[in-house]
Amino acid sequence: MAKVSFRSVWKKYGELAAVKDLNIECADGTFLSILGPSGCGKSSTMRMIAGLEHISAGDILFDDQRINDMAPRDRDVAMVFENYALYPHKTVFENMANPLKLRGQSTDRIRERVNAAANLLEIGQLLRRRPQELSGGQKQRVAIGRAIVREPKLFLFDEPIAHLDAKLRAHMRGEIKHMQRTLGTTMIYVTHDQLEAMSMADLIAVMHDGELQQLGTPREVYNQPVNAWVAGFVGEPAMNFLTCEVQARRDDVLLTHSNFALPLLPQQVQRLNGHAAGPVRMGVRPDGLSITMRKPSEPVITGEIFVNELLGGDMIVDVQLADARIRVKTAPEFEGVPGEACYVTVNREKWHAFDVENGRAFF
Amino acid sequence: MTDTVLSDQSIPGQSQGLFRVRQITDNVEARPVPSIATEPKLNPPASRAYFFGLMAPAIALLACISLYPFCWLIYMSLHDVEIGSAVWNNFENFTKLASDSRYLNGWWLLIQYSVMCLALQIGIGVFLAVALNGARFEKILVTTLLMPMMMAPIVAGLVWYFLYNGTFGWYHWLLQSVGILGPKSILASTGTALIGIVIVDVWQWTPLITLITLAGLKRVPQDQLEANMVDGASQVRNFFAITLPNLYPVLVIAVMLRFMDNFRFIDSVLALTGGGPGNATKILPVYLFEVSFKFFKLGRGAAIALTLLVVTIILGMILVRVFDRQQTRKA
Numbered sequence: 001m002a003k004v005s006f007r008s009v010w011k012k013y014g015e016l017a018a019v020k021d022l023n024i025e026c027a028d029g030t031f032l033s034i035l036g037p038s039g040c041g042k043s044s045t046m047r048m049i050a051g052l053e054h055i056s057a058g059d060i061l062f063d064d065q066r067i068n069d070m071a072p073r074d075r076d077v078a079m080v081f082e083n084y085a086l087y088p089h090k091t092v093f094e095n096m097a098n099p100l101k102l103r104g105q106s107t108d109r110i111r112e113r114v115n116a117a118a119n120l121l122e123i124g125q126l127l128r129r130r131p132q133e134l135s136g137g138q139k140q141r142v143a144i145g146r147a148i149v150r151e152p153k154l155f156l157f158d159e160p161i162a163h164l165d166a167k168l169r170a171h172m173r174g175e176i177k178h179m180q181r182t183l184g185t186t187m188i189y190v191t192h193d194q195l196e197a198m199s200m201a202d203l204i205a206v207m208h209d210g211e212l213q214q215l216g217t218p219r220e221v222y223n224q225p226v227n228a229w230v231a232g233f234v235g236e237p238a239m240n241f242l243t244c245e246v247q248a249r250r251d252d253v254l255l256t257h258s259n260f261a262l263p264l265l266p267q268q269v270q271r272l273n274g275h276a277a278g279p280v281r282m283g284v285r286p287d288g289l290s291i292t293m294r295k296p297s298e299p300v301i302t303g304e305i306f307v308n309e310l311l312g313g314d315m316i317v318d319v320q321l322a323d324a325r326i327r328v329k330t331a332p333e334f335e336g337v338p339g340e341a342c343y344v345t346v347n348r349e350k351w352h353a354f355d356v357e358n359g360r361a362f363f
Numbered sequence: 364m365t366d367t368v369l370s371d372q373s374i375p376g377q378s379q380g381l382f383r384v385r386q387i388t389d390n391v392e393a394r395p396v397p398s399i400a401t402e403p404k405l406n407p408p409a410s411r412a413y414f415f416g417l418m419a420p421a422i423a424l425l426a427c428i429s430l431y432p433f434c435w436l437i438y439m440s441l442h443d444v445e446i447g448s449a450v451w452n453n454f455e456n457f458t459k460l461a462s463d464s465r466y467l468n469g470w471w472l473l474i475q476y477s478v479m480c481l482a483l484q485i486g487i488g489v490f491l492a493v494a495l496n497g498a499r500f501e502k503i504l505v506t507t508l509l510m511p512m513m514m515a516p517i518v519a520g521l522v523w524y525f526l527y528n529g530t531f532g533w534y535h536w537l538l539q540s541v542g543i544l545g546p547k548s549i550l551a552s553t554g555t556a557l558i559g560i561v562i563v564d565v566w567q568w569t570p571l572i573t574l575i576t577l578a579g580l581k582r583v584p585q586d587q588l589e590a591n592m593v594d595g596a597s598q599v600r601n602f603f604a605i606t607l608p609n610l611y612p613v614l615v616i617a618v619m620l621r622f623m624d625n626f627r628f629i630d631s632v633l634a635l636t637g638g639g640p641g642n643a644t645k646i647l648p649v650y651l652f653e654v655s656f657k658f659f660k661l662g663r664g665a666a667i668a669l670t671l672l673v674v675t676i677i678l679g680m681i682l683v684r685v686f687d688r689q690q691t692r693k694a
């Protein structure tokens with residue numbers, strides 16, 4: 001168990017900077033998820049922690065001990081590799097037993113731990129097989145098994161369930177999270193799937209192009225994204241963005257668009273911080289909007305239903321405005337059909353405004 | 364199998380240590396329809412005549428250049444052959460070999476020679492390859508290292524003959540001044556002559572092993588090395604657990620090439636010692652050369668050649684078998 005700290009960590013491959021000035025404090029026992037699109041430097045970060053990649057600049061600390069120059073085996077971490085990295089000439093059992101064997105555990109203990117892990121991962125019947133006789137998802141589970149047979153200081157999971165089917169993935173999300181809670185081991189979990197990060201992590205580090213965008217709890221990242229990029233990346237279906245104007249009128253400050261003009265809440269006016277007029281990007285998630293077929297009394301956006309998608313328990317309605325299209329989340333009972341006029345109300349508690357230039361969030 | 368079931372149904376008393384064990388409740392209604400497909404009628408396989416037609420020229424060529432001489436070899440081995448005549452002799456060529464001490468000694472020397480050469484070449488070759496792999500100036504160093512291999516074996520033999528020379532040989536002087544050698548040349552005493560020819564073979568052919576091993580090293584899966592390192596292996600252990608098993612297939616090939624060469628190539632031995640002193644370096648192929656082309660006992664020579672060939676083929680087949688197993692294990 002360990003606290004993990006990144007102090008201005010850089011990773012450079014020649015000229016290319018894959019990780020730029022990364023600063024993260026991850027308390028002992030935290031489930032930290034590193035979230036970002038492909039190629040943003042997630043795996044590079046993991047590999048630096050594991051000791052497989054030289055740390056170009058800065059320090060990584062475990063419990064205040066600098067580990068930059070420590071050999072991988074002395075770091076006491078367990079890693080699930082993105083590409084499984086199983087040993088093809090060993091059986092599944094031997095693959096999973098390897099970390100224990102290398103650390104001189106007794107045969108009984110090895111058998112007990114491997115069987116327990118195999119049960120958890122539902123691969124008990126595969127223990128005799130070799131990796132080439134397994135499907136991608138099974139391999140991935142073996143790779144997870146190899147990591148969890150031990151009780152290391154730190155778990156490093158690099159997209160460990162990306163190749164499982166949706167149902168098994170949902171199941172594994174729960175299992176991994178439960179396992180981490182029970183063991184209380186610090187976990188760094190890389191994923192490009194925002195749902196995975198949101199549902200599992202205590203702390204999410206959102207990365208883009210090697211740079212840390214936001215470090216916060218899932219709630220913070222979802223409800224108070226620091227910039228438009230994070231806001232757009234996190235959340236499914238994605239946030240709606242409309243370019244609006246800020247206009248002061250009498251005692252109100254309005255956010256205007258060709259389809260609507262809605263007043264900001266007082267605390268939001270404050271957060272605009274002098275940005276009294278001019279364009280901003282308004283962002284609102286589909287669940288911050290609601291849709292009706294009858295015109296309500298409050299101020300609304302009028303539009304026309306473009307298409308609606310039923311997603312089991314929810315319905316997503318695409319609404320065509322004069323010059324934009326937005327998505328609204330509503331109940332599956334919604335009876336509107338494409339082509340009809342509809343009315344969208346905004347929950348102004350839940351909308352965001354971003355700087356048009358640098359994407360920074362005002363609120 | 365649903366998520367709610369998964370998270371709620373932990374079975375009391377069955378949880379093992381830290382892990383929950385759930386019951387898998389298969390959803391019976393969700394099972395797919397049982398298969399009703401019957402065995403299909405198979406399409407005819409591709410025509411064999413076509414394949415044989417394609418291979419015929421190659422087979423014909425092979426028959427001329429190797430099958431024909433091979434038949435002659437068998438024929439000669441069963442006869443007393445003089446130039447112009449051949450007399451059937453009731454397998455005497457073979458039966459006499461059993462009591463031919465120089466023949467038996469030839470085998471014994473060949474085995475010693477081959478084993479020493481292979482062990483040293485593989486050991487040093489792999490070591491060099493590992494040291495050179497990914498080193499600075501790797502390409503230049505490897506090229507330099509390859510020099511001995513490019514020399515004709517007979518030239519190598521002659522060069523070393525002079526280096527070993529008791530009166531003016533540089534190596535001899537070097538070894539003697541450190542006290543390893545007495546005043547006699549390494550090739551001149553029966554006890555060390557075999558070592559002398561082993562050294563030359565090792566000098567000339569270790570680079571080949573290094574080259575093959577280097578190629579093998581490039582293909583050692585990096586991710587497995589890394590996984591094993593994180594699992595807790597030291598560098599040395601990593602080498603034996605991951606690198607070496609991945610090198611086995613190329614090493615098997617290397618062993619095959621080298622042992623066959625040892626069984627065939629006698630250029631350098633002839634240049635260095637000609638089989639002497641006494642019979643100290645008269646490995647079987649050298650003896651075979653003597654019998655056939657010095658004493659012109661062609662029938663007897665053919666019989667020796669045949670036994671050598673059979674052993675070579677058997678060993679070769681064993682190695683191919685081993686190689687195949689390595690491959691299937693890897694695939």
Ligand SMILES: Nc1ncnc2c1ncn2[C@@H]1O[C@H](COP(=O)(O)OP(=O)(O)OP(=O)(O)O)[C@@H](O)[C@H]1O
Binds near residue numbers: 037038039042043
């Ligand atoms: N060994 C390397 N040499 C040079 N460039 C590399 C190397 N490894 C990664 N990169 C580059 O560094 C950047 C970050 O790569 P990294 O593997 O960390 O991405 P990632 O976030 O893990 O992506 P993914 O989600 O696709 O796995 C990429 O642009 C990649 O091309």
Ligand SMILES: [Mg+2]
Binds near residue numbers: 042044
């Ligand atoms: Mg990656």
